[in-house]
Amino acid sequence: MVTINDIADKAGVSRTTVSRVLNESGYVSEDARKRVLRIIEETGYRPSEQAKSLRLKRTKVIGVVLPKLFTETSSRMANGLDDVFQQNGYQMLLASSNLDHEQERRQLQLLESRRVDGIILTATNRDDELLHTLRDIRVPVVALGQDLPEVSSVYFDDYHAAVELAEHMVQSGRSRIGFIGVDESDYAVGVLRRQGFLDTMNKHGLEVRPEWMQTADFTIECGRAAFEQMTTSTTELPDAVLAVTDRLAVGAMQAAKEKGLQVPQDIGFAGIGATDMSQYVTPALTTVDYKYEEAGREAAAMLLRSLKQPNVEKSRMGYGLLKRDSLSY
Amino acid sequence: MVTINDIADKAGVSRTTVSRVLNESGYVSEDARKRVLRIIEETGYRPSEQAKSLRLKRTKVIGVVLPKLFTETSSRMANGLDDVFQQNGYQMLLASSNLDHEQERRQLQLLESRRVDGIILTATNRDDELLHTLRDIRVPVVALGQDLPEVSSVYFDDYHAAVELAEHMVQSGRSRIGFIGVDESDYAVGVLRRQGFLDTMNKHGLEVRPEWMQTADFTIECGRAAFEQMTTSTTELPDAVLAVTDRLAVGAMQAAKEKGLQVPQDIGFAGIGATDMSQYVTPALTTVDYKYEEAGREAAAMLLRSLKQPNVEKSRMGYGLLKRDSLSY
DNA sequence: CCTGAACATGTAATCGATTCCATATTGTGC
DNA sequence: GCACAATATGGAATCGATTACATGTTCAGG
Numbered sequence: 001m002v003t004i005n006d007i008a009d010k011a012g013v014s015r016t017t018v019s020r021v022l023n024e025s026g027y028v029s030e031d032a033r034k035r036v037l038r039i040i041e042e043t044g045y046r047p048s049e050q051a052k053s054l055r056l057k058r059t060k061v062i063g064v065v066l067p068k069l070f071t072e073t074s075s076r077m078a079n080g081l082d083d084v085f086q087q088n089g090y091q092m093l094l095a096s097s098n099l100d101h102e103q104e105r106r107q108l109q110l111l112e113s114r115r116v117d118g119i120i121l122t123a124t125n126r127d128d129e130l131l132h133t134l135r136d137i138r139v140p141v142v143a144l145g146q147d148l149p150e151v152s153s154v155y156f157d158d159y160h161a162a163v164e165l166a167e168h169m170v171q172s173g174r175s176r177i178g179f180i181g182v183d184e185s186d187y188a189v190g191v192l193r194r195q196g197f198l199d200t201m202n203k204h205g206l207e208v209r210p211e212w213m214q215t216a217d218f219t220i221e222c223g224r225a226a227f228e229q230m231t232t233s234t235t236e237l238p239d240a241v242l243a244v245t246d247r248l249a250v251g252a253m254q255a256a257k258e259k260g261l262q263v264p265q266d267i268g269f270a271g272i273g274a275t276d277m278s279q280y281v282t283p284a285l286t287t288v289d290y291k292y293e294e295a296g297r298e299a300a301a302m303l304l305r306s307l308k309q310p311n312v313e314k315s316r317m318g319y320g321l322l323k324r325d326s327l328s329y
Numbered sequence: 330m331v332t333i334n335d336i337a338d339k340a341g342v343s344r345t346t347v348s349r350v351l352n353e354s355g356y357v358s359e360d361a362r363k364r365v366l367r368i369i370e371e372t373g374y375r376p377s378e379q380a381k382s383l384r385l386k387r388t389k390v391i392g393v394v395l396p397k398l399f400t401e402t403s404s405r406m407a408n409g410l411d412d413v414f415q416q417n418g419y420q421m422l423l424a425s426s427n428l429d430h431e432q433e434r435r436q437l438q439l440l441e442s443r444r445v446d447g448i449i450l451t452a453t454n455r456d457d458e459l460l461h462t463l464r465d466i467r468v469p470v471v472a473l474g475q476d477l478p479e480v481s482s483v484y485f486d487d488y489h490a491a492v493e494l495a496e497h498m499v500q501s502g503r504s505r506i507g508f509i510g511v512d513e514s515d516y517a518v519g520v521l522r523r524q525g526f527l528d529t530m531n532k533h534g535l536e537v538r539p540e541w542m543q544t545a546d547f548t549i550e551c552g553r554a555a556f557e558q559m560t561t562s563t564t565e566l567p568d569a570v571l572a573v574t575d576r577l578a579v580g581a582m583q584a585a586k587e588k589g590l591q592v593p594q595d596i597g598f599a600g601i602g603a604t605d606m607s608q609y610v611t612p613a614l615t616t617v618d619y620k621y622e623e624a625g626r627e628a629a630a631m632l633l634r635s636l637k638q639p640n641v642e643k644s645r646m647g648y649g650l651l652k653r654d655s656l657s658y
Numbered sequence: 659c660c661t662g663a664a665c666a667t668g669t670a671a672t673c674g675a676t677t678c679c680a681t682a683t684t685g686t687g688c
Numbered sequence: 689g690c691a692c693a694a695t696a697t698g699g700a701a702t703c704g705a706t707t708a709c710a711t712g713t714t715c716a717g718g
Contacts, residue, residue, distance in 0.1 A: 001444075001467060003674055014698045019676060026677090027695050044465050046442040050383050051674035054703045059379070061422070069408045075399030082398050082425055091439070092423045093390070096411055110420070113375040115330075136373055138330060220605065250609050276549065280579050282611035332704055343668045348706060355707090356665050380704035383673045659718105666713075676702085684695070 002045040010043070011035045022047060053115070062090050062303065063111030063119040063139075065104065069096040071218070072275050073292060074122060077144060080296020081120060088304060090117070101125055101185075105133045112137050118303045120144055121151075125185045140310065142303040144295065146188045147314065152306055154299040154315045158188045161288045161319050162196025162242075165270055168286070168321060169240050170204050172328045174268055177201065178212035178238035180226045180248045193244045193272065212238050216248055223251025231259070239267055240327065246271035246278045246287055253281065253326065268327040283325035290319050331374040339372070340364045351376060382444070391419050391632065392440030392448040392468075394433065398425040400547065401604050402621060403451060406473060409625020410449060417633060419446070430454055430514075434462045441466050447632045449473055450480075454514045469639065471632040473624065475517045476643065481635055483628040483644045487517045490617045490648050491525025494599055495571060497615070497650060499533050501657045503569035503597055506530065507541035509555045509577045522573045522601065541567050545577055552580025560588070568596055569656065575600035575607045575616055582610065582655065597656040603649075612654035619648050 004022075008015040013032055020026045021036045028036075039045070053059040062085055066074045078092075085092060095111055097104035104123070111119055118140045123130065126148055134141055134151055143153040169177055179197050184190035201208050211233050216222035223243060231237055241256075243249035249271030253263055261267050263283055271278060274289035295317045302313050333351075337344040342361055349355045350365045357365075368374075382388040391414055395403045407421075414421060424440055426433035433452070440448055447469045452459065455477055463470055463480055472482040498506055508526050513519035530537050540562050545551035552572060559581075560566055570585075572578035578600030582592055590596050592612055600607060603618035624646045631642050 001674095004676095005674075015675080016677080016698055017696085020697090023676080027697080029696060032696080046438060048383075048674055049443045050379070050388070051703090052676080054377075054379050054383055054674080054705090055676050057703075069411050070399060070404030072401070072404075075401075075404050079398045082423070086425070091443070094411070094421045094423060096415070109375065114378045114420070220609070247605075254609060276576075277606045277609060280549070280583060280606060281609050330704095333706095334704075344705080345668060345707080346666085349667090352706080356667080358666060361666080377704055380673090381706080383675090383704080384706050386673075661717090663716090664714085667711085669708105669710080671708085672706085673704105678699105678701085680697105680699080682695100682697080684693100686691100686693080688690090 001048075002043045004045075004047065007036065007039050007043065007045050011039045059115050059117055060090050061093050061114070061116045062300075063095060063108075063114070063116040064092045065095045065097055065107055065111070065119065065121045065123075067097055067099050067122055067124045068218075069094070072277075073273060076292035077122065077296040077299075080293035080298075081300045082296075083293075084297050084300035084304070090304075097124070099124055101127060101130065105130060108133055108137060112139055118142070118307055120299055120303060121148075123148060126187050127185075140303060140306045142299050142306070144299045147316075150312060152302055152311070152313045154295050154302060154317065155188065156290055156295070156317050157319060158192035159196045161272060161290075162193040162244075163200050164321055165272065165286075165288055166197045166200035166242055168323065169242060169268065169270060169327060170200065170206070172240075172268065174240035174327075175206055176212070176236065176238045176240070177206065177208075178214070178227075178230050178241040179208070180214045180216055180223060180230075180241060180243040180252060182216060182218065182244055189244050197242055218245060218247060220247045220251040220254075223248035224255040225251075227252035227255040237261075237267065241267065241269050243269070243271050246273040246275040246285060249285055249287070249326075250277060250281055253285070264325060264327050270327055274322055278322075278324075281326075286324045286327040287322050288319050289322050291317055330377075331372045333374075333376065336365065336368050336372065336374055340368045388444050388446055389419050390422050390443070390445045391629075392424060392437075392443070392445040393421045394424045394426055394436055394440070394448065394450045394452075396426055396428050396451055396453045397547075398423070401606075402602060405621035406451065406625040406628075409622035409627075410629045411625075412622075413626050413629035413633070419633075426453070428453055430456055430459065434459060437462055437466055441468055447471070447636055449628055449632060450477075451475075452477060455516050456514070469632060469635045471628050471635070473628045475515075476645075479641060481631055481640070481642045483624050483631060483646065484517065485619055485624070485646050486648060487521035488525045490601060490619075491522040491571075491573075492529050493650055494601065494615075494617055495526045495529035497652065498569050498571060498597065498599060498656060499529065499535070501569075501597065503656075504535055505541070505565065505567045505569070506535065506537075507543070507556075507559050507567035507570040508537070509543045509545055509552060509559075509570060509572040509581060511545060511547065511573055518573050526571055547574060547576065549576045549580040549583075552577035553584040554580075556581035556584040566590075566596065570596065570598050572598070572600050575602040575604040575614060578614055578616070578655075579606060579610055582614070593654060593656050599656055603651055607651075607653075610655075615653045615656040616651050617648050618651050620646055 095107035147153045147155040214226035216226040253269045270286040272288045278285035424436035476482045476484040543555035545555040582598040599615040601617045607614035
């Protein structure tokens with residue numbers, strides 16, 4: 001690989017001069033500049049960001065921790081991140097935690113040892129261990145999708161989104177509402193959304209049968225399975241199901257249709273996330289639009305700010321309820 | 330940030346000894362090792378991969394160029410890549426070209442200056458300029474999704490996939506078949522798939538009306554628009570549409586349904602890619618399963634091989650036809 | 659008691675850039 | 689013709705690691 005020294009030798013100058021040409025700093029004679037540029041062109045020399053980073057103590061790289069590399073949710077947030085980072089000359093180094101808490105921490109440490117300038121953390125939990133690791137890390141971090149204490153965070157209004165969605169279901173005349181949630185180690189999705197749902201049911205004095213409360217993973221298949229569970233043991237079927245993600249809702253709805261149920265007449269469905277798919281299943285899925293790209297952009301901007309000036313910011317993103325045919329008719 | 334020198338000082342040894350402890354190489358007394366480890370623990374010291382890379386001339390980072398950061402296709406391939414890279418201690422540095430050919434080349438050069446150990450290129454074109462840039466780059470490259478001359482490539486059998494799909498449509502009794510393709514600068518998707526379609530139509534002596542050949546971008550919305558185009562100017566409607574991606578097919582099918590057409594009775598649809606969505610639209614979309622994750626894993630493995638031993642390999646992935654309700658009944 | 663192997667540790671060069679400082683040359687004003 | 693500023697260039701330290709080589713100590717065997 002060609003180095004600055006090779007260029008210096010071939011151009012008959014010192015590497016100091018080559019550096020000056022590269023950075024357009026200090027005095028360089030027109031003659032020397034021309035020679036240097038010509039050699040650079042000829043050799044296809046590219047300065048090592050490696051070496052530069054070591055010297056300048058900044059890498060222009062941002063570490064991005066994602067739970068399961070690419071779900072549609074992660075992807076959309078990543079797109080938002082990239083918009084802003086690219087514009088500011090930063091590149092993204094990926095680290096996927098594969099939903100493993102232990103690995104999540106190891107990935108953070110790995111990013112630290114790579115001396116990334118900052119980290120975007122799409123956390124799936126808020127264990128003490130994670131928070132502890134975060135405190136030890138001497139790199140600015142912005143959490144995305146979860147509100148982590150004492151860490152800059154861009155997050156969603158999960159509680160109120162669930163409330164509003166449940167409220168809408170009740171207003172549409174549903175009363176026997178089932179729920180498909182996820183494990184509560186994921187605070188945003190597992191706890192807050194469930195709480196919003198339960199509080200709303202409570203408020204309206206609606207019964208929530210234990211067999212109507214299901215817990216699943218994030219896959220479509222699990223949504224289907226959860227619905228089966230919900231409907232085997234009992235004679236009375238729910239007349240609506242709120243799932244905490246669109247994928248779960250789609251799986252459940254599919255299962256219902258295969259059972260011969262009419263959607264939305266016999267049973268209604270709603271999800272959260274406004275995935276692409278939600279719009280094109282039949283009937284179109286009622287859901288909550290979370291503006292993931294925007295959240296990504298906001299998180300990126302927030303991180304860039306805290307690179308200049310360390311601080312802790314919080315930003316809660318808005319959302320929009322998308323009323324579609326899976327619920328009302 | 331704590332450095333190896335700080336550790337050496339505090340432990341009362343030279344940095345050579347610290348390095349020996351870290352890498353478990355050479356002789357270190359039990360006493361010294363204990364002291365060093367204790368200090369490392371206390372300070373939370375993390376060796377700089379930065380500095381290590383400079384010295385060892387390897388970064389353990391792979392550059393990944395994606396067209397539009399995250400479409401489902403890219404995501405699935407990226408997941409496959411990550412599987413293998415993570416297992417081998419490599420991290421992925423992202424670069425998105427935003428479908429801009431000029432930027433695609435700049436991103437490659439940027440990755441080179443970061444001294445990534447290798448590059449996975451998800452190209453969208455095979456311009457001479459791109460090939461030329463590729464030749465100049467002194468980093469092993471594996472192309473993913475396109476077969477680039479003189480470059481190791483993992484690609485799909487786009488031509489035969491299109492042929493088999495078109496063949497299946499004809500066998501299902503369709504004869505007035507429309508086509509929604511993309512720009513031909515994308516050789517795999519734009520040229521090969523179209524060619525497969527046209528050759529098959531030709532073989533069966535079926536007419537292909539100009540207004541039934543549409544070109545679109547990669548969005549669902551464009552699929553819808555293309556279908557509108559296809560059906561406005563003419564009195565006779567096609568009885569089936571082959572779209573080069575599932576998203577285009579979904580958009581077109583949606584437009585047809587809104588027009589009051591019965592799918593698949595009045596008109597059939599087929600796409601390519603086996604996206605999640607294809608299975609859950611109604612009727613389920615006939616498509617070709619491209620095994621993107623596997624392609625990603627294969628590309629990653631291929632790159633790792635060529636890191637050890639420079640070479641040019643080619644690997645064409647298989648595919649599977651998924652016959653679903655959008656076409657036959 | 660001497661010798662050589664095994665053990666223990668440190669010095670200094672190196673990777674590829676930037677940058678402070680010193681030095682040399684040229685030009686300008688008086 | 690001289691002083692001083694502006695211009696041009698290079699030497700060497702630095703960033704944080706690894707590693708070849710040198711040096712010193714300990715211990716066993718003859």
